[in-house]
Amino acid sequence: MFCERAMELVRELHRVDQEDGLRQVLEEMKALYEQNQSDVNEAKSGGRSDLIPTIKFRHCSLLRNQRCTVAYLYDRLLRIRALRWECGSVLPSALRFHMSAEEMEWFNHYKKSLATYMRSLGGDEGLDITQDMKPPKSLYIEVRCLKDYGEFEVDDGTSVLLKKNSQHFLPRWKCEQLIRQGILEHVLS
Amino acid sequence: MTEELDLSGQDSDAGSEEVVLTPAELIDRLEQAWMNEKFAPELLENKSEIVECVMEQLQHMEENLRRAKKGDLKVSIHQMEMERIRFVLSSYLRCRLMKIEKFFPHVLEKEKTRRDGEPSSLSPEEFAFAREYMVNTETYLKNVALKHMPPNLQKVDLLRAVPKPDLDSYVFLRVKERQENILVEPETDEQRDYVIDLEEGSQHLIRYKTIAPLVASGAVQLI
Numbered sequence: 001m002f003c004e005r006a007m008e009l010v011r012e013l014h015r016v017d018q019e020d021g022l023r024q025v026l027e028e029m030k031a032l033y034e035q036n037q038s039d040v041n042e043a044k045s046g047g048r049s050d051l052i053p054t055i056k057f058r059h060c061s062l063l064r065n066q067r068c069t070v071a072y073l074y075d076r077l078l079r080i081r082a083l084r085w086e087c088g089s090v091l092p093s094a095l096r097f098h099m100s101a102e103e104m105e106w107f108n109h110y111k112k113s114l115a116t117y118m119r120s121l122g123g124d125e126g127l128d129i130t131q132d133m134k135p136p137k138s139l140y141i142e143v144r145c146l147k148d149y150g151e152f153e154v155d156d157g158t159s160v161l162l163k164k165n166s167q168h169f170l171p172r173w174k175c176e177q178l179i180r181q182g183i184l185e186h187v188l189s
Numbered sequence: 190m191t192e193e194l195d196l197s198g199q200d201s202d203a204g205s206e207e208v209v210l211t212p213a214e215l216i217d218r219l220e221q222a223w224m225n226e227k228f229a230p231e232l233l234e235n236k237s238e239i240v241e242c243v244m245e246q247l248q249h250m251e252e253n254l255r256r257a258k259k260g261d262l263k264v265s266i267h268q269m270e271m272e273r274i275r276f277v278l279s280s281y282l283r284c285r286l287m288k289i290e291k292f293f294p295h296v297l298e299k300e301k302t303r304r305d306g307e308p309s310s311l312s313p314e315e316f317a318f319a320r321e322y323m324v325n326t327e328t329y330l331k332n333v334a335l336k337h338m339p340p341n342l343q344k345v346d347l348l349r350a351v352p353k354p355d356l357d358s359y360v361f362l363r364v365k366e367r368q369e370n371i372l373v374e375p376e377t378d379e380q381r382d383y384v385i386d387l388e389e390g391s392q393h394l395i396r397y398k399t400i401a402p403l404v405a406s407g408a409v410q411l412i
Contacts, residue, residue, distance in 0.1 A: 026337045031337035066342050070332050070350065077326065081290070106329045113321040114286075120314040121282070122244035129286075131281040139265055173272060175381040 003028075003064045019100070021071065029065050032058045082106050084114065085130055088179065131176055141172045142187040149183050212246055216274060219243050223281040225404055228361070228411035230298055230397055231354040232288040233404065237312040243278050245270060285334040289319050292354055297323060323347070356398040363392050365409040373399050 008021060036058045047131035080103055083091060089111050093161045096104065119126035160168055167187065178184040210218065222236045250271050257264050289296055291310070295320055300311055311319060327347070335343045357376075368387040373395075375381055387393065387409070403409045 006243050013232070013326055022334065026334065029338055029342070033342075040407065061310065066338060066345070067350075069338075070330060070345055073330060074326070076234055077329065100333070102329055102333050106325055109321070109325040113318055117286075117314050117318045123242055123248055127244065127275070127282070129282045130274070132276045132279040136269065139269055141274070 003061050003068065022072070025065055025069055029062055030064050032065075036062075076103065077106060082105070084111050085104060088130070088177070088180070089115075125185075131173070133176070136172060139172060140169050141170055141175060142183040143170055143175050143179070144187050145183065146185050147183050149178070202293070205238075211243075215239065215242055215246060216277075217279065219277055221410055222408075223277050223284070225411045226281055226284045229401075229404060230356060230358045230360075231401075232285060232292065232310045234308050234310055235312045235315065240278065240282070240312075245276065247274060247278075248387070284320070285315065288323055289315060289352070292351065293319055293323050293326075294351050295353050298348060328399055332338045356401065357396050359394055360397045360400075361392065361394050362400060362404075362409045363412050364409050368403060368408055371399065371403075 009063055035093045036055050038050075039055050039058075042048050043051045043055065080099065083095060084107065087095075091099075091107070099107070114130075118128055119129075121127040121129075145164055145166045145168070148164050151159045153159045154164050154170060154174060160170070162168070162183070173183050175186075217237075218239050220235075222239055226233055242340060250267060254264060254267055254271075271376075283345075296310065297316075300309060300316060300319075303309060309316075330345065331343075335345065362385045367389045370384050371387060373383050373385055387403075392412070400409055
């Protein structure tokens with residue numbers, strides 16, 4: 001049956017790497033189109049109107065292939081977009097490995113667009129709306145260090161040494177970024 | 190913190206009034222805009238005047254804090270207040286960006302067909318962001334797939350491919366100004382139109398489409 005590969009692309013959206021699948025769908029589309037081309041010519045010049053249902057059927061398959069492909073690609077873009085909001089503007093190399101060059105380009109354009117927008121929000125540097133993701137409960141929070149990080153500067157110049165398993169009482173907004181990166185862990189007593 | 194803030198509309202020749210708000214009233218307005226935006230299924234009218242004033246307010250607060258004595262209890266309290274305001278503002282703007290991205294072809298189409306004098310849903314910066322998002326996505330789809338497809342399939346009508354916001358979704362609201370004779374359209378063929386009155390202070394669960402203009406005018410608050 002046609003469109004099997006395309007359906008599989010959509011079904012397996014959670015799988016990371018499907019370039020092969022995409023190529024196969026595009027090949028199927030080319031084959032279907034060429035068959036249709038020749039049949040349309042036959043139908044027109046040879047008066048073979050019995051070919052018309054097949055032509056229509058192939059056209060539907062083509063449309064479905066297009067739809068599945070676009071849905072698959074767009075879904076990947078949405079996940080990449082989510083990465084900007086979760087991981088920040090520098091992606092971990094493990095993730096970058098699974099992204100195509102065009103996806104990286106889309107990501108770079110997106111983050112530039114977002115940065116321009118945030119800067120325009122007024123004040124000296126605008127407002128970084130990728131911070132403050134949760135309502136603040138308290139000014140300071142208890143955090144545990146999950147990995148060795150080194151010196152970390154807090155307000156008024158003092159700095160803290162973030163060593164694995166050390167615990168600290170730090171300003172919440174300063175820790176947000178490190179918590180998201182997995183370096184610190186919020187200790188809820 | 191008793192200075193009053195000037196909240197003037199963006200085009201003064203459109204005859205919008207200059208409203209002077211206290212900081213508390215401004216934050217109130219921000220929270221109302223935030224809740225409305227969170228619960229409405231579509232992108233609401235942009236409130237960039239409120240955003241600008243809140244940003245100014247935050248800057249004032251930050252300057253005051255820098256000059257204050259360290260260790261003063263007031264400093265902690267003001268810092269908390271600043272963090273709360275920053276959270277609400279960020280959340281509000283994030284919500285708008287998410288809707289812009291989710292419905293981008295429709296948002297841009299609406300802006301294109303907007304008549305002069307009608308208020309825009311997008312600030313100029315949001316419009317630029319939306320346009321860039323569209324171009325970025327279209328270029329990507331074209332280069333990765335569409336240009337490799339047969340000639341008659343190289344275009345995708347994004348207005349049809351991307352779903353529209355569901356204006357029939359239900360929302361909770363509280364009535365701020367009494368409304369009479371609101372026409373409620375039937376959901377199914379067996380029902381008929383009927384008319385309701387909305388009493389001030391009452392709360393309702395109702396289809397968004399029915400009360401959308403009341404959200405815009407401020408007569409109801411989504412909760």
